[in-house]
Amino acid sequence: MKLLEYQSKELLRRYGVPLPRSGGLVRAAGHLGKALKELGRGPWVLKSQVFSGGRGAAGGIRLVRTAQEAACAAGELLGKRLVTAQNAPEGETVRALWVEGALEISRELYVSVSIHRGLGRPVFTFCAEGGVEIERLARESPEKIRTAVLEEGEFRPHQLRGWTDGLELPSGAGERFQEIVGSLIRIFMEQDASTLEINPLIWTAQGEWVALDAKVILDDNALYRHPEYLKLAQKSEEYSKAERKALEAGISYVSMDGEIGCMVNGAGLAMATLDMIHLAGGRAANFLDVGGGADAQQVRRGFELLLSDRKVRAVLVNIFGGILRCDVVARGLLDAFRKLRLGVPLVMRLEGTRVEEGRKLLGASGLSVIGAETLADAAQRAVAAARKV
Ligand code: GDP
């Protein structure tokens, strides 16, 4: 789950990371005055709260000096779509502005903690030249970006020795920097983040470190360990309505753009199924991973979700029964169709544990199912069926 900037900063604040002063979140232009008053004299910064980065370059971050300028900028941003290099071409609607007191920047750094998939370890990444040009810098001068591998999720301060030297900071700044990095890594580990990025972390003209921006992505698979974030996810605009319902039900479900609804068990089988659909010339509308331990009720709820997607023109069920038994899947499906009308063709490939029982149950039900032997066969039938509807 992606956190918006203000949510990320709330988290940072809990761990003592220094942040700009804030006047709060403004969802309507009428509430701007209160936020500015809270902060006192300008200049202020109005920051569009959208998930994608690149807001500054797209005009979504406004430095304003007077209340009038602020009102004008708020009017231009609130309720409008902000198209950035990262969310183009659709953009995202700006539903809220995060208002902060502006700071005088002396140095802009890039710091992040993320997972290095090749190494299978968290890494800390640093660049002395942070800010809105970081992507270009990563392309043109990758040698300026340094990383430290975090063994056991911890960093040893010596790993960062000398990294801030070229910045010519006053004494003490380096130690304070290491403390902040330590906090960021602690947040990353304790909150089960997959990304935590501060760009920029600034050194102000007044001689303080401040996290000017913050982007946190939490690992969805660990949300069950963080009930407060699970609740947030169920309301987050990052997810479709069906995905939010799935989170609530503890079902793994992903919305996509195509026309074939997929029910599979296991992430690997899901990937293979999507590939086969693609090879057969179709595209998946979603996929539902019922996993290993689903019961009939979860299968039913999952199927209801999958069918609630209007894009679905055919359904492909691809189950390789291992721990999850085929008769349990069959029972879940039949349960679902007691309430739902199946308006689209259903292609089914069932294999594995108790497949005979599963097939018998489905056969006896009179439900119209297009059977398939192999995965390739199933994908082709689903694509053909979707075209006919
Ligand atoms: P992003 O473009 O989505 O990453 O949004 P940021 O929050 O990083 O803001 C973009 C840029 O706006 C920063 O890199 C800063 O250069 C600038 N900016 C943001 N807040 C302030 C501020 O308080 N003072 C000044 N001078 N610049 C700011």
Ligand code: MN
């Ligand atoms: Mn930024």
